[in-house]
Amino acid sequence: TDDGTGNSIPIEIPPYPAALVAGVIIGAVLIECLIPLKAILKALKTSVRDIIFDNRDTAYRFSKSTFILGLVCLAIAIVTFIFKKNLILATLCLVSSVAALAFLFPRILKLVTALIRKIADKSENASWSLAAVEAISRKSTVGSGVLCATAAAMCIVVYSVSGALTDSVSDIPYDCDVVAGTSDSYKYYTYIDDLEGVNDVEFVYRTMQEFSIGDEEMTTIAYFYGLPDGGYEHFTGFKDLPATLEEGSVIVDKKYANRKGLSEGDTIKITINPLSVLPFEREYKIAKITEGNSYDGGIEALIVNQNEFKALFHDNPGMALIKCEDPDAVKTLLETYGKGKYDSVDTFADIVEQQNSDNAKTVAVVTAILVIALGMTAIGMISNQLLGFEGRKKECAVMLSTAMGKGKLSGILLKEVFITSVTASGVGALVGTLLSFVINSAMANAQSVVMEVTIDPLTVLIFFAAMTLVFTGTVLFPLKNLRKMKIAEQIKYE
DSSP states (O other): OBOSSSOBOOOOOOOOOHHHHHHHHHHHHHHHHHHHHHHHHHHHTSOHHHHHHSOOOOBOOOOHHHHHHHHHHHHHHHHHHHTTTSHHHHHHHHHHHHHHHHHHHHHHHHHHHHHHHHHHHHTTOHHHHHHHHHHHHBHHHHHHHHHHHHHHHHHHHHHHHHHHHHHTTTOOOBOSSEEEEEOSOGGGGGGGGGSTTEEEEEEEEEEEEEEEETTOOOOEEEEEEEEOTTOOSSBOSSSSOOSOOOTTEEEEEHHHHHHHTOOTTOEEEEEESTTSSSOEEEEEEEEEEEOOOGGGTTOEEEEEEHHHHHHHHOSOOSEEEEEESOHHHHHHHHHHHOTTSEEEEEEHHHHHHHHHHHHHHHHHHHHHHHHHHHHHHHHHHHHHHHHHHHHHHHHHHHHHHHTOOHHHHHHHHHHHHHHHHHHHHHHHHHHHHHHHHHHHHHHHTOSSOOOOOOOOHHHHHHHHHHHHHHHHHTTHHHHHHHHHOOHHHHHTTO
16 A cells, blocks of 8 residues: 555455355355255154145244244344444344344234234224234245345345445545646656646645554554645545644544544644654644545544644655646646656546446446345245245135135235235334444444445335335235136145
8 A cells, every 4th residue: 555655555454264265155055954954854753644644834833942042142232232333243233133133023023913913803804814814824924024024134234335335435535637646755746837737736745654642552554644724725535624733733533533532622642653663753732623534445544734744754745636727638748757756647537437437336236236135035035935835725725715716815915925025124124224323333433444324214215115015026926826726626635
């Protein structure tokens, strides 16, 4: 990583462990094998006679062990929610919350269906009452609800995080026509103001440095900025900066201040490059706490007076912001006659184009993830319902032959899935929204990430409606089989 003066600061990225990949693959294989193995072992203990006459077990049975496990996960989620500012505990909160949702959703669905049945019975609406009873009584419907709820929660989380990721680099902090990354002393760039078509030049003094605060041994990598007298004119990365900054004062970005518990007026001792042979020690009074520059990619910032900056890091600007009449021509001149003096030279239009391209890629990837997640969940629900319908064919045939037509029965099956989908999507969206706030709290206190995870109520409502529509639509597949079913064939052995 460049420090803004042409020097590189190594940032160690831990190697990607091969054991993690192997563990994920082995874990997935074990899950795929153990789930059917449970059913096979159960079948081995069942007599042939019972298998023949009881091979359509579609009733859902509540498990006490699953309920207890769900309560344990919920307790862990509540405890870790209290300490959500810690990224590790926030991650544990997310995992335990989703697990609790999966384990406890059948109990939630039971409460909802009981309420619907009570209302339906009072209004003498037999179809809704029967649909409510069937929704909580069938393995396939309850299993589909669990899939739907967990998918809804994770989709909300993925969408909110991806939106924050895009927003974190959406503001380009330059009000100019050409941005040149400088790598040498100021004296090598004085000619820029004399180039044809150049109207104004602003040099932004910025460098990336390692420092520690107080007596802490842990170091932090941050950008140090030098604020000129009169403030910035073309650099807009920080909001509401004062026009001048007194010697001995420092402006701290909000994220770093929150992480360290600092307030305006506090006096802090900073050691720059504490591990070097000649570290710099400075004592500053915090003059202001401001929002960080999101374009710095998560790196925190401290702003000192420009004279103080030059005393610490020499007269080496980090970038030149140029206002001119022909940006492409100025860019060509700098690249032609300033070789070796610039890390990069870009027009504002180039930066906007690159950012739009990056954002489009991010949106495309996230959209693909959401579509695949919803698609796989829908496929799982369709499979559940088709298998469940196979086990209910005889029951449906009896109902068709004695009590109702196919249209009425189709309506009941639709209401059954609708109740489950609305409940699962609603609970999942609520849990996903809460988890997004957990992630936002963790991000706000993480040193290496700067982005604000926000949730728009309208977006959540749209997701809720879309997921309800998609998951309810999966009932069309068993309904298709219902229309093709031959009643006499299903009940001829009764």
